Amino acid sequence: MKIEEMIAAKRADCSGCEACANICPKGAIEMIRDAEGFAYPKINPELCIQCGRCDATCPALNFKAKEINSLPKVFAAIYDDEKILRHSSSGGIFSALSEIFLKSGGIVFGAGFDKNWRVVHTSAKNFDELENLRGSKYVQSKIGDVYKKVQDALKSTNVLFSGVPCQCAGLKHFLGRDYENLLIVEIICHGVPSPALWEKYIDELGYAHEITNVNFRSKRHGWSSRFDVNFADKEPLVIQTTKNLYGKLFLNGISERPSCNACKFKFPNGQSDLTLGDAWGVKDFLPEMYDSRGVSIVFVHTDKGKNFLEQASLKTQEIKFADAVKKNPRFLSPTIADPRRRKFFAALAKNADWFAVMQKYFEDDEVAVKETAKKNGVAFRKKFSDVIAQVKKNFAQNILVVSSAREGDAQKNLEKFFEDGLTNCAVYFLQPTGDGQLVCTENFSGAKTKLQNVSALTDFVNRYKINAICVEKPLNFGDDSSALIDWLKTCGLPVKLFTQKKK
Ligand SMILES: Cc1cc2nc3c(=O)[nH]c(=O)nc-3n(C[C@H](O)[C@H](O)[C@H](O)COP(=O)(O)OP(=O)(O)OC[C@H]3O[C@@H](n4cnc5c(N)ncnc54)[C@H](O)[C@@H]3O)c2cc1C
Numbered sequence: 001m002k003i004e005e006m007i008a009a010k011r012a013d014c015s016g017c018e019a020c021a022n023i024c025p026k027g028a029i030e031m032i033r034d035a036e037g038f039a040y041p042k043i044n045p046e047l048c049i050q051c052g053r054c055d056a057t058c059p060a061l062n063f064k065a066k067e068i069n070s071l072p073k074v075f076a077a078i079y080d081d082e083k084i085l086r087h088s089s090s091g092g093i094f095s096a097l098s099e100i101f102l103k104s105g106g107i108v109f110g111a112g113f114d115k116n117w118r119v120v121h122t123s124a125k126n127f128d129e130l131e132n133l134r135g136s137k138y139v140q141s142k143i144g145d146v147y148k149k150v151q152d153a154l155k156s157t158n159v160l161f162s163g164v165p166c167q168c169a170g171l172k173h174f175l176g177r178d179y180e181n182l183l184i185v186e187i188i189c190h191g192v193p194s195p196a197l198w199e200k201y202i203d204e205l206g207y208a209h210e211i212t213n214v215n216f217r218s219k220r221h222g223w224s225s226r227f228d229v230n231f232a233d234k235e236p237l238v239i240q241t242t243k244n245l246y247g248k249l250f251l252n253g254i255s256e257r258p259s260c261n262a263c264k265f266k267f268p269n270g271q272s273d274l275t276l277g278d279a280w281g282v283k284d285f286l287p288e289m290y291d292s293r294g295v296s297i298v299f300v301h302t303d304k305g306k307n308f309l310e311q312a313s314l315k316t317q318e319i320k321f322a323d324a325v326k327k328n329p330r331f332l333s334p335t336i337a338d339p340r341r342r343k344f345f346a347a348l349a350k351n352a353d354w355f356a357v358m359q360k361y362f363e364d365d366e367v368a369v370k371e372t373a374k375k376n377g378v379a380f381r382k383k384f385s386d387v388i389a390q391v392k393k394n395f396a397q398n399i400l401v402v403s404s405a406r407e408g409d410a411q412k413n414l415e416k417f418f419e420d421g422l423t424n425c426a427v428y429f430l431q432p433t434g435d436g437q438l439v440c441t442e443n444f445s446g447a448k449t450k451l452q453n454v455s456a457l458t459d460f461v462n463r464y465k466i467n468a469i470c471v472e473k474p475l476n477f478g479d480d481s482s483a484l485i486d487w488l489k490t491c492g493l494p495v496k497l498f499t500q501k502k503k
């Protein structure tokens with residue numbers, strides 16, 4: 001298949017990474033915006049020599065899903081420098097890594113603003129230039145010819161490239177090989193809104209006033225999401241992202257690129273050395289690392305990533321994989337598009353005043369928002385179970401969980417197991433039915449086995465190669481609880497008691 005056929009068949013396959021445009025030896029590919037304002041490649045037949053390099057380079061056309069052989073190590077991290085922390089979206093880890101490169105004469109690539117507040121990929125060779133790359137910009141950034149610039153820079157110096165995961169994959173495919181002197185750093189990605197939408201929005205805000213600064217993640221009121229625009233001649237606009245027009249469209253899944261709802265580069269399919277994100281929930285699972293100015297998480301995928309992380313001026317502490325993803329589902333699964341997305345972009349296509357359409361959009365239904373949240377939950381749960389299924393394929397240790405929890409609490413139990421370091425297991429749940437039977441369910445699979453007597457239990461643990469039994473305490477099986485634990489011990493396996501943490 002060729003890239004144009006791929007896009008015609010399924011537009012959502014193209015992430016707009018621009019690897020094809022960078023690789024074309026004839027400059028025959030132009031990235032052209034569609035009606036929604038997202039750029040897609042367009043080949044000029046008069047320049048094209050049919051060499052096929054664009055098709056061979058496209059990360060979507062040449063996508064191969066990875067197997068999980070082990071879960072990555074994850075750390076909470078803070079760069080304890082007041083100024084940098086205040087100006088970084090989470091714990092400043094991007095700046096700490098960048099400093100290693102800049103101090104050794106290297107170069108850092110990432111997303112910054114141009115003079116009109118458009119978001120573009122650009123580079124920094126010194127600390128002043130780094131400021132523009134700092135901070136999340138909730139817009140799809142334009143790559144332009146940056147992959148070619150990275151390739152050039154690699155001939156003479158150390159390079160850090162940062163971007164969303166599809167851009168990191170785009171760079172990897174463009175380069176076609178590993179470089180010792182290249183560190184690739186991706187961010188956890190909720191998805192990217194339309195650049196045209198952003199431009200209409202910011203141009204409207206700056207129509208009669210000069211904008212002097214834009215910050216999507218201002219920390220004026222601590223580590224949360226606040227949109228903050230400064231003007232030369234009036235008071236700044238500072239507003240919670242959840243209450244801001246542009247922010248609502250982003251957070252509700254209305255303004256993202258179609259590929260973001262079918263993202264191919266979630267774990268384990270990212271192609272970077274490190275993944276950076278916000279350590280949401282750190283106050284609960286590692287209070288000693290909590291800082292009201294922001295805390296990062298970093299997933300380590302390669303030895304190179306580990307080496308750079310060790311060199312960075314950061315306070316770090318290892319955290320459990322389950323804690324890291326619990327409040328950060330976008331590491332594992334894509335955002336679901338809001339049901340209103342199609343209508344929203346159709347309205348934009350018919351109306352020259354995009355700002356008015358955006359304003360009109362939030363008078364309406366809470367129901368649709370709730371529906372999307374529900375679907376997101378299902379997608380995350382499915383992805384989580386995919387991860388477990390893959391881990392299970394590669395490891396032999398299986399566990400029988402005995403719990404009086406309802407089936408809907410299955411995920412919490414799993415997370416508990418991750419906390420216990422039992423990452424390498426398949427999990428079976430033994431639960432009572434309404435009529436007093438004990439039924440064993442393989443996690444999320446729906447396959448049920450009745451375990452009524454000792455021989456059924458022994459047969460089950462042998463058949464499924466169960467290595468341990470974990471019993472939730474308290475076990476609300478009435479008077480039968482301790483009898484049940486004794487009964488479980490008859491199969492000769494260790495029986496471990498656990499208690500779920502209270503929220
Ligand atoms: C569109 C988007 C969605 C995100 N979604 C999540 C999420 O769901 N969960 C989560 O934990 N974190 C998410 N993040 C990442 C998070 O906001 C922080 O960027 C990350 O925690 C790193 O923060 P920091 O303090 O180390 O450094 P910062 O200085 O804040 O990091 C800046 C880094 O982000 C890159 N960057 C900024 N904007 C863009 C852009 N538009 N395109 C490509 N790269 C960009 C820069 O190149 C630089 O590497 C998202 C970021 C963006 C841009």
Ligand code: SF4
Nearest residue numbers: 024048049051052054
């Ligand atoms: S086939 Fe070759 S020349 Fe034609 S657009 Fe693709 S890369 Fe460019």
Ligand code: SF4
Nearest residue numbers: 014015017018020058
């Ligand atoms: S290389 Fe990137 S921009 Fe080009 S077709 Fe493939 S996904 Fe789209």
Ligand code: SF4
Nearest residue numbers: 165166189191260263
């Ligand atoms: S969600 Fe996926 S496709 Fe969308 S910008 Fe992020 S990495 Fe790219």
